[in-house]
Structures are given as C-alpha cells and as structure tokens.
Amino acid sequence: MxxxxxxxxxxxxxxxxxxxxxxxxxxxxxxxxxxxxxxxxxxxxxxxxxxxxxxxxxxxxxxxxxxxxxxxxxxxxxxxxxxxxxxxxxxxxxxxxxxxxxxxxxxxxxxxxxxxxxxxPMQYLGKSKLSIGHYWGKPNWKVPVLKEYINYHIGVFGVTGSGKSYLTRYEIIPLLRRAGYDVIVMDWKGSDYAPYFESTITLDQIKVDNQTVVKYFGTITRNFGYYDREENPVAAAVETALRQVDWRGKDPAVSRELILQKARQIIMSSPGVKEDTKTLQLNRLESSFETITEEEFERFTGVIEPWEIVAKVKDRGIVIIDMSKGIKEQKLAVFTAMTKYLKKLMERKQTLNIALVIDEGPQYAPWQPRGMERDTTDMIIDLCALGRSYGLSIVILSQGMAGEIGLNAAVRRNLNTQFIGRIHPLDVEEAQKLAASYYISPETLLTLPEGHFYFLGRMNPSPIPLLISFQIQ
Missing domain, CATH: 2.40.30 (Elongation Factor Tu (Ef-tu); domain 3)
Structure with a gap:
C-alpha cells in the first residue's frame, strides 16, 4: 500500500x-x-x-x-x-x-x-503485453511499451559507456523480436553485436549494386576529376562497364583491368565527341584508376545479394552485418545497397515487419552530411517515412543528440521514441530543452549512471519521460 x-x-x-x-x-x-x-x-x-x-x-x-x-x-x-x-x-x-x-x-x-x-503502479500505464527494462530502482516494475508505435522509429542517445549497446542488445532487440519484427543490425565496429549472435555476415560478402560502386569510386577520386559537375562521361563509362562486364567473383586485379579496358572502349567509341575531348576523358579515367586500386575492387567482390539477407533474417530472426573490415565509404556503400532494396520493397507496398538497427548513427547521417553521407542521410529519411506504413522500424544509436556530435536534425525528427542516457557536455543545450519541459535538470542527464535511460515518446504510454534501467540476465 x-x-x-x-x-x-x-x-x-x-x-x-x-x-x-x-x-x-x-x-x-x-x-x-x-x-x-x-x-x-x-x-x-x-x-x-x-x-x-x-x-x-x-x-x-x-x-x-x-x-x-x-x-x-x-x-x-x-x-x-x-x-x-x-x-x-x-x-x-x-x-x-x-x-x-x-x-x-x-x-x-x-x-x-x-x-x-x-x-x-505500472499497471496504470496500460495493459500492454510488451515491456522494456524496469522503472528506476524497482526491478519488479516492468515498464510497458505501446507496440503500435514501434515503426515510428527509435533513437538511443548517450556518451560512450552510458550503456547504449547493452540496452539495445539486451532489451530493445528482444523487445522487437517479441513484437514480431525480424532484426538486421548494422554493426559499425563489429564488436558490439557480431560476437553475441550466431547469424553474421561480413561487409565484404555483400554484393553492392553498380550504381553505388560508381558513387563510391567517385567519392575517392573527386568525382573522376569532375568535382561537383553533374555531367560526368567518365563515371557513366565506368558504370556501363560495370554493368556489361562479368567482373565479380574474379581476382581483384583481373576485375580492375577488365573494367578499365571496357571503360576505355566506351569512351573511345562515343559518337559525336571530339578527339581532344576523348583524350581529356581518357586522361581522367587513367588518373582515377591510379586511385581505384585492386584493393578498392576487392571491397566489392561480395556475392550475397540484399534479397538474400532479407530472406536470411526472415529465416533466422536476427542477422548482424559485421562492418568492421572496411573504410567508411565502403560501409556507406553497403548500407546504401541494403537499404535501396528495403525501400524498393516498400515502394511495391510490401509489409516488411523488419527492424533495422543502425549503430553509430552520425556516421551515416551527421549534422552536416557530405559526399556519400548525403545519400545515406536521405535514404534514412525516406525509410522512416515509408516504414510507418510498411512495418519497417529504424533504430539509431548515437553518442550525441544534436550539433557536431549528433544526428542530422531531419533524421532525428523522425525518431518518435527516444532513450536518453548520460549525455555529452556538448549536448547541454538540448538537455536544457528537456529540463524546461519535464523538470529534468541538465546536471541529472550529465551524471546518469551507466544503464539508466529516460524513456520518452510514442512507445511510452506515459506522456512524460520515465527513468528506466535493466538487468542483464
């Protein structure tokens, strides 16, 4: 009583x-x-x-x-x-x-x-069969969750050591599974999820579509020497060569040479182009391929198609993409290939019942995106918009909430449920906004113990944030 x-x-x-x-x-x-x-x-x-x-x-x-x-x-x-x-x-x-x-x-x-x-008292928050963690200091008070808002997307925020990965691994992913979602995790470092789950695919095993490969090559070659110009005959020649040549599954040196030779032929046979212009284009092609080495081709020799990953997650329930062995642009390319397929399925009005967990969110959608980050930022925004109608839940983890250490503002606005742990001092301004609304002081958010998070948003049946924690079984 x-x-x-x-x-x-x-x-x-x-x-x-x-x-x-x-x-x-x-x-x-x-x-x-x-x-x-x-x-x-x-x-x-x-x-x-x-x-x-x-x-x-x-x-x-x-x-x-x-x-x-x-x-x-x-x-x-x-x-x-x-x-x-x-x-x-x-x-x-x-x-x-x-x-x-x-x-x-x-x-x-x-x-x-x-x-x-x-x-x-948690009984007063509704009769949901789903719960997450427990109320602060009360292990028996399981905090209910509103299932119907899971596909309104989730953000998990907190500095290194705040317990984001633990919360996701031991509470959010099991919650998603109980709610009927299959889970794909993009494990940026390959250490937070890959060692804890059986079904893992490494970055270099995944097939990336030709258009995304060309974008990647453009990123590392300054758009094949054309910088910000939209008209790019060299990129077009390389993309055509990637489509026409059977280059996957071969030795990377062989693949590189096949594409280079085919791109040369395409440029040389371009109708209506002056010889000096063709020479300029060939020079830019040769110069670009000094940067596009065998190692770069080796990054894209994977043969597992995105549709196979979706089929695998439907069979296994959880699939981890281990992204540890690759540079940032390669990781963004694989992410783009994977999410293009998910987007295509939703555009065909197919209900997915899939959750996509994105570790290190600002790597994909930073405050001010550049290069391939623009594509991944726009893709996440599109997935969020479609996901609400077609059963795709986006879960993004980030050390920061806003500004230089945080997520892109347009992406963050789509995360209608948030778990906020101990924040970075640079996020004090965001914390003050929260404090003004709910009497939660910035000092409290700066000093939260590991594994403690304020739970707020659509999935929370309480209209105000609740402080939750969890126990690792």
Missing amino acids: PIPIGIICSGASESSATVVLYDGMEKEVKNESLVLIKNKNGGNVLAVCRGGLGINESLRTGTFTPGVAYAKSRRVPSSVKEYFLFKLQVIGEINDNGISQNRIIIAPTSTVEIFTDEDS
Whole structure:
C-alpha cells in the first residue's frame, strides 16, 4: 500500500504541483520516486518527483539573519523553520482504463503518497503485453511499451559507456523480436553485436549494386576529376562497364583491368565527341584508376545479394552485418545497397515487419552530411517515412543528440521514441530543452549512471519521460 509522505502546496495546476514533505520523509523520497496524489478536487493522480529542494528560513542567503550568525560562529542554527519540497510532474489521472490527461486543478492540502516495492503502479500505464527494462530502482516494475508505435522509429542517445549497446542488445532487440519484427543490425565496429549472435555476415560478402560502386569510386577520386559537375562521361563509362562486364567473383586485379579496358572502349567509341575531348576523358579515367586500386575492387567482390539477407533474417530472426573490415565509404556503400532494396520493397507496398538497427548513427547521417553521407542521410529519411506504413522500424544509436556530435536534425525528427542516457557536455543545450519541459535538470542527464535511460515518446504510454534501467540476465 502507498505510504503518505506530504501534502500539496499552494500554486498547483492540473499538470504540476509541489509537495511539502512530512518530517523525516526527506530521507525516504528521492528524485524520480513515483507518487499518488489524492486530489481533493476529485480523482487520483499519478505523478513523479523531480527537483527536490531543502529550505531553512533561518539560513536565507542575501541577508544577515540569526541563523547565518550561528553558522558563521560554527554553531548549528535551529531547524524549526526547515522543510523539504519536491516538484511533481503529473503523468495523468488514474481511471478504469489506465491513465488519462488530468484536467482538474490539484487542490492544495491534497495528500501525496509514495508507492512501495510491493505496489504495481505500472499497471496504470496500460495493459500492454510488451515491456522494456524496469522503472528506476524497482526491478519488479516492468515498464510497458505501446507496440503500435514501434515503426515510428527509435533513437538511443548517450556518451560512450552510458550503456547504449547493452540496452539495445539486451532489451530493445528482444523487445522487437517479441513484437514480431525480424532484426538486421548494422554493426559499425563489429564488436558490439557480431560476437553475441550466431547469424553474421561480413561487409565484404555483400554484393553492392553498380550504381553505388560508381558513387563510391567517385567519392575517392573527386568525382573522376569532375568535382561537383553533374555531367560526368567518365563515371557513366565506368558504370556501363560495370554493368556489361562479368567482373565479380574474379581476382581483384583481373576485375580492375577488365573494367578499365571496357571503360576505355566506351569512351573511345562515343559518337559525336571530339578527339581532344576523348583524350581529356581518357586522361581522367587513367588518373582515377591510379586511385581505384585492386584493393578498392576487392571491397566489392561480395556475392550475397540484399534479397538474400532479407530472406536470411526472415529465416533466422536476427542477422548482424559485421562492418568492421572496411573504410567508411565502403560501409556507406553497403548500407546504401541494403537499404535501396528495403525501400524498393516498400515502394511495391510490401509489409516488411523488419527492424533495422543502425549503430553509430552520425556516421551515416551527421549534422552536416557530405559526399556519400548525403545519400545515406536521405535514404534514412525516406525509410522512416515509408516504414510507418510498411512495418519497417529504424533504430539509431548515437553518442550525441544534436550539433557536431549528433544526428542530422531531419533524421532525428523522425525518431518518435527516444532513450536518453548520460549525455555529452556538448549536448547541454538540448538537455536544457528537456529540463524546461519535464523538470529534468541538465546536471541529472550529465551524471546518469551507466544503464539508466529516460524513456520518452510514442512507445511510452506515459506522456512524460520515465527513468528506466535493466538487468542483464
């Protein structure tokens, strides 16, 4: 049974209030404690304690009082005028169906009670069969999740060591599986997921479509010497050669030579082009292929098609793409090839029931994308838009929320559920926005322990963020 801890002070509204604690309860009530307000104006209200404050009228700053004089002389002033407060953020009014928006002003002098370990306040958040982790400090309080919003996409934010990968590996991926989603994980470093799951495909095993291969080659050769010009006959010749020549599955040196020779033939046989222009194009081709080495061709000798990966995940339930053995542009090329296929399926109105977990999100969609990052950023935005209708859930992990260390703003706006762990100091401005809305101080977000996350957004049945944690079984 809940235990009385205090009463509501003057100045309460329908969405927030302040409780003055009974004597001694300041040692029992903590930041993020869940409480029940027995509103004298009618109804019971579920709320969370945030922003505690201890006040002693004898020790007011800014003026010299007897209490200050006592403290100055190393004596303890009277505690008769000492009291403790907590701000209360309202979750909602409790009713037969769970909770609903509280529309009645909370009456001053209403009693406030704290839930004990034996209570089950999570039941008020709905009857969902899915849950994630547990409420902070209460392993028995499983936090419910709204399944219908999983494909509205998920963001997991926190600095290195905050527990993002653990949360994803031990809570989010199992949740997705219980919800009926098959899971593809793009493991950027190859160490956070690949060692923990059986079905793994390495980067160099995957077949990348010819158009994406040409984009990759263009990235490392400054667009084949044409820089930002859209008209690029050399790129067109290389792409045609990639389509016409059977180059995959061969020795990389052989593949490179076959493509180079074919591209030369295409340029030389171009109708209506002056000889000096052809010479210029050939020079740019030769110069580009000094950079496009055998090693570069070796990156794209994979033969596993994206459709085979989708078939495999439908069979196994979880597939990890180990992206550790490759440079960034190669990783982006493989990601583009994989997601092009998923996009094509959705454009054909096929329901996927697949979750795509993207580790190190800013590598694909940084604050200011350049080169191939523009393609991957746009692709993620398109996948998010289509996924809401065709059962694709995007899960993105990122060390930062915004700015230079964070995700592209357009991508982040599509992540309608967020798990926010300990943040980077550069994200204090974002934290202040959260603090202004929900009484969560930036200092709290800067010092969250490992494995603690604020859960907010569409999947959360609570309209305000809840602090959750989890246990590794």
